[in-house]
Amino acid sequence: xxxxxxxxxxxxxxxxxxxxxxxxxxxxxxxxxxxxxxxxxxxxxxxxxxxxxxxxxxxxxxxxxxxxxxxxxxxxxxxxxxxxxxxxxxxxxxxxxxxxxxxxxxxxxxxxxxxxxxxxxxxxxxxxxxxxxxxxxxxxxxxxxxxxxxxxxxxxxxxxxxxxxxxxxxxxxxxxxxxxxxxxxxxxxxxxxxxxxxxxxxxxxxxxxxxxxxxxxxxxxxxxxxxxxxxxxxxxxxxxxxxxxxxxxxxxxxxxxxxxxxxxxxxxxxxxxxxxxxxxxxxxxxxxxxxxxxxxxxxxxxxxxxxxxxxxxxxxxxxxxxxxxxxxxxxxxxxxxxxxxxxxxxxxxxxxxxxxxxxxxxxxxxxxx
Numbered sequence: 001x002x003x004x005x006x007x008x009x010x011x012x013x014x015x016x017x018x019x020x021x022x023x024x025x026x027x028x029x030x031x032x033x034x035x036x037x038x039x040x041x042x043x044x045x046x047x048x049x050x051x052x053x054x055x056x057x058x059x060x061x062x063x064x065x066x067x068x069x070x071x072x073x074x075x076x077x078x079x080x081x082x083x084x085x086x087x088x089x090x091x092x093x094x095x096x097x098x099x100x101x102x103x104x105x106x107x108x109x110x111x112x113x114x115x116x117x118x119x120x121x122x123x124x125x126x127x128x129x130x131x132x133x134x135x136x137x138x139x140x141x142x143x144x145x146x147x148x149x150x151x152x153x154x155x156x157x158x159x160x161x162x163x164x165x166x167x168x169x170x171x172x173x174x175x176x177x178x179x180x181x182x183x184x185x186x187x188x189x190x191x192x193x194x195x196x197x198x199x200x201x202x203x204x205x206x207x208x209x210x211x212x213x214x215x216x217x218x219x220x221x222x223x224x225x226x227x228x229x230x231x232x233x234x235x236x237x238x239x240x241x242x243x244x245x246x247x248x249x250x251x252x253x254x255x256x257x258x259x260x261x262x263x264x265x266x267x268x269x270x271x272x273x274x275x276x277x278x279x280x281x282x283x284x285x286x287x288x289x290x291x292x293x294x295x296x297x298x299x300x301x302x303x304x305x306x307x308x309x310x311x312x313x314x315x316x317x318x319x320x321x322x323x324x325x326x327x328x329x330x331x332x333x334x335x336x337x338x339x340x341x342x343x344x345x346x347x348x349x350x351x352x353x354x355x356x357x358x359x360x361x362x363x364x365x366x367x368x369x
Contacts, residue, residue: 001048001191002288002312005199005278008208010146011286011312015047049151052188053291056262057114057246057298058274059183061234062197063122064111066134068230072125075233076106083117087178094120094178097263111237112245114261116182123181128174131181132159138222139207144192146210155188162186184265195289198276200224201234202258202284239281242302247275250302255315256281257306261298270294275301279309286312 002011019036036044045051067073081087083102086095096102096116102109110118123131135141141156157163163172166186179185192210200207205224226234238258241247246261259277266272273295278287288305295301309315 001195001290002286002308003195003199003210005202005284005287006208008196008199008210009214010210010212012288012308013046013048013212015045017041017043019043046148046150047291048191049146049148050190052152052155052190053272053274054187054264055183055189055194056264056272056274057183058194058198058260058262058276058289059187059189060111060114060119060181061201061238061260062135062138062140063119063126063131063181064107064234064237065201065224065226065230066126066131067107067122068233069134069225070126070130073107073122075108075236078104078106079110079118079121081117081121083115085117087117087120089120089124089175089178090173092175108233108237108240111234111260112240114241114246119181120178123177124174126177126181128163128177128180129160131177132157132162138197138224140187140189140193144190144196144210146192147212151192152190154190154193155186157186183262191289191291194274194276195287198260198278198287198289201231201238202278202287205231235281238277242277242306246299247277247302249299250275250277250306252306252310252315255279255310255313257309258284259302259305261302263297264291266294270296273298273301275305277302277305277309279313 001013003009004011017039023032064073082104083096083098085099085101086093088094094116097114102113102115102117105113105115105118107118109115135156136158140154141158143151143153145151163176166172176185180187196207196210199210200223205226207222207224224231235258238260239256241260242251242257247259250257250259257277257279258281259275262274262276264272264274272291272293274289274291275298276287276289278284286309288308290301290305292301292304
């Protein structure tokens with residue numbers, strides 16, 4: 001999904017697997033309709049507004065924004081415990097994605113390296129009540145209001161009473177803040193909801209309602225309530241993500257992109273990959289967010305987004321070709337093809353397994369060859 005960060009205008013929206021809409025021009029057969037409506041890959045589902053995923057580390061920008069707004073940290077703030085691969089909290093050990101550890105980091109460095117241990121401690125400093133309060137105020141439990149039918153709301157706890165109902169009074173601890181701080185736990189967001197967060201970070205902090213049809217007036221809603229310096233802090237950190245951090249494989253030679261990778265845990269198979277970025281970083285004209293199911297890591301998604309940004313801004317193809325793609329394994333990535341459901345395919349009997357309500361993966365299991 002691509003937005004104009006200054007207006008909320010939808011520049012592009014794409015969901016796959018998909019189908020050929022030209023097949024409907026002259027009418028389709030009942031068999032083909034059954035194929036589309038019953039396929040386990042759900043080609044009729046618009047995943048950008050009708051599917052929820054854990055936001056993973058793309059959520060760390062929301063946590064950083066909350067902490068900056070409340071004066072808990074600044075750009076050069078360190079946490080009490082350096083990252084050594086995990087954090088002991090109570091009787092649990094919360095791991096960092098980097099088992100070797102990141103050491104002692106500032107906020108900017110922690111965002112660039114996506115350090116879980118830093119954000120575990122930031123979640124503790126925020127506290128459950130403040131974290132839930134800000135997330136709800138910023139709309140992470142609702143719809144964006146885009147002028148398209150069928151948008152589903154994101155899911156997030158309403159307040160501490162949510163955990164009282166879930167686990168029982170006094171049967172849960174502040175440890176829930178650690179998972180929430182890294183975009184896991186009871187947190188499921190739509191792609192459009194997360195892209196709107198980055199639209200705010202790319203502009204003046206105001207929340208703009210995404211729209212497809214232009215209206216006479218611009219619809220704005222709440223604000224992140226961050227100062228210009230605080231927004232600049234977050235943008236510098238996101239530039240560091242692309243220039244030297246987890247998305248360095250998406251860096252372009254003559255265009256500065258700001259963004260954040262994310263990996264969404266998926267109990268049904270391989271993890272999903274996120275990347276949301278905007279450019280030019282100093283005066284953004286476009287923000288693009290993408291999630292690819294079963295991509296394993298956001299590092300595999302970031303180069304695709306940077307190429308799309310380069311195309312939109314008219315960056316020389318030779319410059320775009322200079323990308324050094326970071327792949328999470330030793331094999332080369334397969335050529336990208338748009339997955340269509342052909343109109344000649346026979347009806348497919350769907351798998352009866354359905355995704356969890358918390359992790360709303362559109363496909364419950366990874367594809368098999």
